[in-house]
Amino acid sequence: MSALILAHDLGTTGDKATLVDETGFSVASVTVPYPTDFAAGGKAEQNPLDWWAAVCRASTELLARIPDAAARVAGVSFSGQMMGAVFLDARGELVRPAVIWADTRATAQATLLEREIGLEEFYRLTGHRPNATYSLAKIMRVRDEEPELFDRVRTVVLAKDYIVYRLTGQLATDPSDASSTNAFDQLAGTWSDEILTAAGVGRALLPEVLASTTVIGKVTAEAATASGIPAGTPVVIGGGDGPMAAVGAGVIDRDSGAYAYLGSSSWVSLATDAPLHDPAMRTMTFTHVVPGRFVPTATMQAGGAALGWVVDVLEPDGPDAGDRYAELLEAAGAVEAAADGLYFLPHLLGERSPYWNPRARAVFAGLARHHGRGHLVRSVLEGVGFNLLTALDAFAENGVTVRSIDAIGGVANSPIARGILADVWGVPVSRLALVDEATSIGAAVTGGVGVGLFDGFELARARSSRLDERMPDAAAHARYRRSHAVFLDAYRRLEPWFEQLP
Numbered sequence: 001m002s003a004l005i006l007a008h009d010l011g012t013t014g015d016k017a018t019l020v021d022e023t024g025f026s027v028a029s030v031t032v033p034y035p036t037d038f039a040a041g042g043k044a045e046q047n048p049l050d051w052w053a054a055v056c057r058a059s060t061e062l063l064a065r066i067p068d069a070a071a072r073v074a075g076v077s078f079s080g081q082m083m084g085a086v087f088l089d090a091r092g093e094l095v096r097p098a099v100i101w102a103d104t105r106a107t108a109q110a111t112l113l114e115r116e117i118g119l120e121e122f123y124r125l126t127g128h129r130p131n132a133t134y135s136l137a138k139i140m141r142v143r144d145e146e147p148e149l150f151d152r153v154r155t156v157v158l159a160k161d162y163i164v165y166r167l168t169g170q171l172a173t174d175p176s177d178a179s180s181t182n183a184f185d186q187l188a189g190t191w192s193d194e195i196l197t198a199a200g201v202g203r204a205l206l207p208e209v210l211a212s213t214t215v216i217g218k219v220t221a222e223a224a225t226a227s228g229i230p231a232g233t234p235v236v237i238g239g240g241d242g243p244m245a246a247v248g249a250g251v252i253d254r255d256s257g258a259y260a261y262l263g264s265s266s267w268v269s270l271a272t273d274a275p276l277h278d279p280a281m282r283t284m285t286f287t288h289v290v291p292g293r294f295v296p297t298a299t300m301q302a303g304g305a306a307l308g309w310v311v312d313v314l315e316p317d318g319p320d321a322g323d324r325y326a327e328l329l330e331a332a333g334a335v336e337a338a339a340d341g342l343y344f345l346p347h348l349l350g351e352r353s354p355y356w357n358p359r360a361r362a363v364f365a366g367l368a369r370h371h372g373r374g375h376l377v378r379s380v381l382e383g384v385g386f387n388l389l390t391a392l393d394a395f396a397e398n399g400v401t402v403r404s405i406d407a408i409g410g411v412a413n414s415p416i417a418r419g420i421l422a423d424v425w426g427v428p429v430s431r432l433a434l435v436d437e438a439t440s441i442g443a444a445v446t447g448g449v450g451v452g453l454f455d456g457f458e459l460a461r462a463r464s465s466r467l468d469e470r471m472p473d474a475a476a477h478a479r480y481r482r483s484h485a486v487f488l489d490a491y492r493r494l495e496p497w498f499e500q501l502p
Helices: 048-065 107-117 119-126 135-145 159-168 193-199 221-227 241-248 304-314 321-333 373-397 415-425 438-451 458-463 474-498
Strands: 004-010 014-021 026-033 037-039 043-046 073-080 086-088 155-157 215-218 234-236 258-262 266-270 284-287 294-300 343-345 363-365 405-408 429-432 466-470
Touching: 004 048, 004 159, 004 241, 004 438, 014 048, 014 438, 026 048, 026 438, 043 048, 048 159, 048 221, 073 159, 073 241, 073 438, 086 159, 107 119, 107 135, 107 193, 119 193, 135 193, 155 159, 159 215, 159 221, 159 234, 234 438, 241 258, 241 266, 241 284, 241 294, 241 438, 258 373, 266 373, 294 373, 304 321, 304 373, 321 373, 321 415, 343 373, 343 474, 363 474, 373 415, 373 474, 405 415, 415 429, 415 466, 415 474, 438 458
Parallel strands: 004 073, 073 234, 258 405, 405 429
Antiparallel strands: 004 014, 014 026, 037 043, 086 155, 215 234, 258 266, 266 294, 284 294, 343 363, 429 466
């Protein structure tokens, strides 16, 4: 019997469980959704018990699909949403709901970190600006605003770490997720005592940092009963979804090129041998799950989520999701937006790159009476493209020129969307064969390396073939370059106005 790796991708909207065989191909997958509590003021929380229930259900259903699958699982590995905070007491029980990456309530705490450490020094240490979207500021806010609950907290972990704990009883994290907390000294590879002291957060609150390929433990008997994963199965700790998506996209070294993830949040990213520091701090750098490598990235809060939002608004009671998207994207492909004076600032959840402004808001600017549904959808796609073009410009100004982009994530399935983005960015945009599975395959490859099933991460690159390359139109890109300047000017003019909003 050939061995299998069971990979779990704990995303924003649900858990995707995937079985991957010894050749790196996906055998089957199951996705189980869970809710998010969004509320005014920037609140974004989830119940980790929903994650655990989703992992158990997805595992049970998936293993039941394939004959003898449970007996063939050589290991379990994880990718998880980054930058969140799961609060556990001395017994490992949940103290409160998890604060996820999209939560922006910790602005005052991020400002304190910037004042205490200094913006440039903080960026040098962590590869990131201090910001409300990161774990450390979230921890500080809960401490400041919920002191009675915080008194019970003994450990704070990230999403995939909690599930690993439920499976094995072991608490730890990995360097990729640690680098998303705003508390990790990236070059030293350890928690930063300087930053934690400034934050007033004890180092004992944060877990041990282990290599992403570490077999942290084995599935316990109790977890086996709940999940259907056989007791004793090795569990590899895995990593954050950004670096895992890079692995799945075959971006494992500096010769791998760039990719764009077009999911709920969206980003452009590549792999390097050292952190890439932008003097203007428009981009950030995560630690890769591949040892010795880093992942310079520019992440926006709402990429695919912005498209999903406008589709839901325009077609709330329409046919199934696929039909709604297809219809509206076809309409978008038949009109112009920026060229017709219509712009969209895609800051539905505040913004990370390039502005790092949790108070930023989404805006349609330039609406006219003749603009219809197609114009609105196209302006959303162009707005996402413009925001990520700013990031590509930052890479280029710091010595890394992107000549083509491989796209993954839900929006990458649309040839219309890829064509628009190719014109905005001025480079070819291809859909990868693993467009919907890159993160899961990245987790599986990492797990396979951890248990010795795979020799290295190169297997992922062999599975990341390009499909349906969309070439940019030079004249269209020239027009978009001029429109990009208008897009940037709109944000600059509106930034003081954002500060006046509740």
